[in-house]
Amino acid sequence: MDELLDIVNDEDIVIDQQMRSTVHQLGLWHRGVHVFLFTPDNKLLIQKRSADRASSPSLLDCSVSEHV
Numbered sequence: 001m002d003e004l005l006d007i008v009n010d011e012d013i014v015i016d017q018q019m020r021s022t023v024h025q026l027g028l029w030h031r032g033v034h035v036f037l038f039t040p041d042n043k044l045l046i047q048k049r050s051a052d053r054a055s056s057p058s059l060l061d062c063s064v065s066e067h068v
Helices: 020-026
Strands: 004-008 014-019 032-035 064-067
8 A cells, every 4th residue: 555654854854745656766864663572481473474475585584564
């Protein structure tokens, strides 16, 4: 699903907005959140991305992530 994302500069100031597909295609800076989950015995929980993903298919990824 395409969504409108804020484009930021190196000082995290919003300078534009573009659709998610354009942002990823052009490698524009945008905000995101990553959450890392650990078990009680301090093991990091990670996931393997689907082989069908457009970006970084089948690679390991953080526990949870999303655009802001």
